[in-house]
Amino acid sequence: MKPGFDYTCLDVRRAKLADPNRLPAGATRHIQTCQACQRFVRELDANERRIDEALQVPVPDGLADR
DSSP states (O other), X not given: OOTTOOOOHHHHHXXXXXXXXXXXXXXXXXXXXXXXXXXXXXXXXXXXXXXXXXXXXXXXXXXXXX
């Protein structure tokens, strides 16, 4: 996005879905004033944490030898 670009809710959602861990400054500014986007970000972050937790599967001993 161009510097000084005013983000809309759709722009914020696109940016958040494209890279959940890094948001442009304009998206962050929009989120600070938009309750709907704050809720979207909280829900997406919670889902990302659940996915990360689900992928933390211990590897059984000796698996490489099988």
